[in-house]
Amino acid sequence: MDILEAFDLTRCAHSAAELAGVDEKTVARYVAIRDAGGDPFTPARRARGIDPFLGKIEELVANSQGRVRADVVHQRLVAMGFTGTDRTTRRAVAEAKAAWKAGHRRKYRPWTPEPGMWMQFDWGEGPRVGGRRTQLFCAWLSWSRFRVVLPAWDQTLGTLVSCVDATLRRIGGAPTYLLTDNPRTVTMDRVAGVPVRHPEIVAAGRYYGCKVETCEPFDPESKGGAEHTVKIAKADLVPTTANLLPAYSTFADLADACVEWCERVNARTHRETGAAPDVRLATELQHLHVLPAEPHAIALGEERLVDDDQTIRFGSVRYSTPDGHQGSKVWARVTGDELVIVGDTTAGLTEIARHVLSTPGSPRIDDAHYPHHPGGNLPRPPKVRARTPEEVAFLALGEGARRWLVEAAATGVTRIRVKMARAVELAAILDAGRVDDALGLAAIAGRFAEDDLASILDHLTSSGPPSDVVVADEAHSAQPGTSGWEVFGQ
Template sequence: MEILEAYDLTGSYRAAAELSGCDHHTVARYVKMRAAGQSPEQRKHRERAIDAYLPKIEELVVRSRGKVRADVVHKRISAMGFAGGERTTRRTVAEAKAQYRLGRHRVYRPWVTEPGLWLQWDWGTGPVIKGRQVTLWCAWLAWSRFRVVIPVWDKTLPTIVACLDATLRKIGGVPAYALTDNEKTVTTDHVAGIAVRNAEIVEVAKHYGMTIRTCIPADPESKGGSEATVRIAKADLVPTDTNLLPEYRTFAQVEAACRDFCAGVNGRVHRQTRRVPEQMLAEERQRLHPLPKAPFTAAFGTTRRVTWECTISVEGVRYSVPHPLVDTRVWARFHGDELIVTAVAGDGTAAEVARHRRGTPGTPVIDEAHYPPREDKQADRTPKAATAEEAAFLMLGPGAASWLVEAAAAGTRRVRAKMAEAVALAKLHTPAAVDRALGTAAITGRFADADLLSILDYQLRQADAEPTRAGEGHSLQPGTSAWAAFGTGTPPVSPAASPAPAHDDDEKDLI
């Protein structure tokens, strides 16, 4: 356009060439093409050596449905006499494939959604917790773009029912259709291209008053929405080197992360609708069907009553459940070598509350996390005064409490009399001194009648004295040194027969 503009300004080929920085022959060619009504961008095709083999290249591309590789085509045409390079073949094959796809490209019709009509769900691979893979249930409403992500351990039918019930109660209603993939829990077989539904999932759909549809295999139109939800959830929840998320140590951390993710994506403006999904959900609820009060519990297994020990009995084996479920009913079922316990909350939401390995009769399967922590595990061993005499003794200090515990464990007699004696000694001496003596007696295990008074007297004279116990290095037994000369011909001398050392008086008598 600059060349033509320069020519229109000057009316000379050479002057236009100097202004636009090209040859005057180029200016003349462009001017003649414009005068003939041709586009200056059109270039005249020059014959190439590979043009003679274009029919064969197009045949190979069509027969392979655009899958043939350029190196394979190059070998075929080289055997036919083509002497050009592989680069030329690659460029020509790429052009042939582009023309093949252009004539067979599928035109996608946009999905115009309606409020209250479609719910989609799919599965995604979640994080790994202690070597075990977590699966993400990803559901979304097609019109409002409201998402629900729930972490689970498996993809069995009872888990699907629990997740579906939790999703419907989260959105506050039931849509007309639920669209999902063709898994065995939903589609058992395909006959002449028709999906055969699982009879149990049909019963679930009847309970909630909705129709479950399945996607057409390899069809982006029916799978795009749910797959996008899975992709976004995995990017924000699964720890990788790109998102720098921390590792999850417990399943509760994954549940909290999923709740935060749903709150984030449902509370911000969506890229396509330019609206907040939570606000659109409020409008879509008016078009949703009402939820049944009770969830579909037939797939959860058999009911069991939780005892006051926070356990249920299944096939003669006791399994623990979380302590808030005491004196309630739960559902239990076996999945492989695991027992899965499901509970239904007051609002009708079903959730998995416990999962155990299969046990054997006589051996309870207990999870310590199901029981609340005790604030003071030693409270049962702490002395508690019931009378005035006991209160007066325990008021001496912690040494008195230790003495009472140890003395009772040792089976000491006349414990009450000795306690009264300690209270009386506290009036003659300080309570701290008596408490220290009682603590020393508890450590050394001295609970006889005069032991307390003896320890107290010693500690009053030795303020820095510490309680000691006789070790293995000291013994009152006689040694074996008298037998050192055994076998030498000299009779052993017993300690009793050895002469006593001379005293000063004996030396004076000898003198």
């Protein structure tokens, strides 16, 4: 500044140099930089060996729209005679990409949604349940930021409409527009850039009073709200090494986790709006359309009535359903080689069962649907129910008494009631717990004779609990055999 001030005062480089105490050439250089609009403190750029190739680098970056890799550019330059290192090429390519992106940067405009206008939804890859892939249906109400995540097995049209129906019923109304990307279930084709809607999804949207819109192909930024919902839902629900979540054992566990996640994020204050989505949803509900009483037929399939044995008939084949739907209506639809059963639950219309399609005479019964019944076709164990005072007194001794009764009855023991009365008398004299333990050992060893119980009690008193139990077998003899004489004389 002293040099420039001296020059402005004298208008002579020689005189300004004498006043500032510098060389005359220095004054001339600084004045020339200032007159050209430059910064005198910026060092001059030195010539580099890659300068003759900068035009080619800019050409490659422009043709690839900023996507070309630096190693590919370096190979091209080496073939053209460049002798520098790949490090020099990487720096030059990075500068060229930064300059190209600065001139081609996408322009954004803040979007201010209106209440009751837009809902965005998208699919995300869910966790594996039992080794099988799942999908996460993620929806986002744009104004209130209310999020809904539903698990599903696939992305078929019936599943899509079913998830949309469940989402709208959880929200409590339908918006004007539904925005998503361009899967085949929504957009069948594009003619001259115009999306051709799937007629079934159009009918479903008309049924709910919504118009289905799609974003630009391969442009997820045009529906960023749903994309962000998918991202944070997968980060919190899909087990990874980052969140250390355990694997889901059943599909119901995944559904419960999704409900818990939605409750948590919708009750949390949103950074953009400064209010919880649950609070803003109460305001947005005033601008939503009323939902029809029944879901659309695509989302459901064919109506069936659940029998008392928790099964439905589809194609003359019985398929089981979970407990709690007896006597109620469910809906079944075929998806690929599977039958999907949808029921009306507290969370809305959700998938309650899924079976591989079968043929008449081969029912599909899932034992998990009958937790109150033992699986398989084996004989059922008898249910022990006391009916007389004597039976009540005997079974009150404990689990050993119940086991003794079941085993003794199965082996055809006589005078069971007399032996039960004898056990009750011994329990009154001795400790009831000891008698119950002795009855349990007698049941395991198969000893049901008249004096076996007293003998076992004497043994427990003198020797304590046995380390092992020998099961009585009338076909076995303790008499030593004569096999040892076979080697005599050899």
